[in-house]
Amino acid sequence: MSSVHKPFPFTKAFFRRATLFWSCLVLSSTSMLSLAAEHVDKPANPPAVLPPENFTGRISEGYAAAKKLPDICSKLFCYCGCDKTDSHSSLLDCFTCDHAVDCTICLDEAIIARDLKKKGKSLSEIQKEIDQGFQTMYPWDQPTPALEKYRGSLKAGPVSPAADTAKSGKTESLLKLPAQPGDAKHRRYGGCCGHNHS
Structure with missing residues (x-):
């Protein structure tokens, strides 16, 4: 029998x-x-903020603010320039490592966000205040993809720098700090990323 x-x-x-x-x-x-x-x-689960008790003074206060409001800090842009130098995508990233230890912009943004939240401000109001107060301190001439993505995510639209907030003391008034005379850009703030250290 053959099988075919x-x-x-x-x-x-x-x-x-x-x-x-x-x-x-x-x-x-x-x-x-x-x-x-x-x-x-x-x-x-976003990365955890470093423990504020590891630091002292204003640094501890900044880390505590970020730890208390990670959902808000993750939706704020950090204007110190760390988006380019450290690939950070939000203010929260500055506090999941020791980056903010040396950066007054990171610390001030987190503390101001905390204070505005205490006053009952919404996320969009906090974003607007932070943007108006800090965007003139951004050290790069051209916006990075991270900044463009952040601007595109804003529900109220990006805040354009107003002449009266640039170098005039908007941020200093939020912090109750005196405005610096002369070319204030990158001199009073930063200490990290793309800022002058002079």
Whole structure:
């Protein structure tokens, strides 16, 4: 008895099913990859703020403010320039490491955000105040992709620098600090990233 093996009939229906199968497989794998990419962009649990008790004075106060308001700090832009030098995407990133220890901009933004929240200000109001007070201190001539992404995320639209807030003391009034005479940009603040150290 001889067994005859019949070849598999490759019909149009077979090719349609095979094409459908492979299409579904490719589509599901690309959607899984995009879900994985979204997960990387938006971690479920943001990194923890370093313990404020590890520091003293204003540094401890800044870390305590960031620890108390991580949801707000993660939606604020840090204008010290760390988006370019340290790949930070928000103010919160400055406090998950020791970056803010040497940076008055980071510390001041967190403390002001805390104080504004205590006064009952909304996130968009806090963003507006921080942006108006600190954007003129941004050390780079061209906005980075991180700054552009932040500006695009604002519900009320980006705040444009007003002549009266640039170098005039808006931030100093929020902090109750005297304005510095002359070219104040990058001189009174920073101490890190792209700022002058003179």
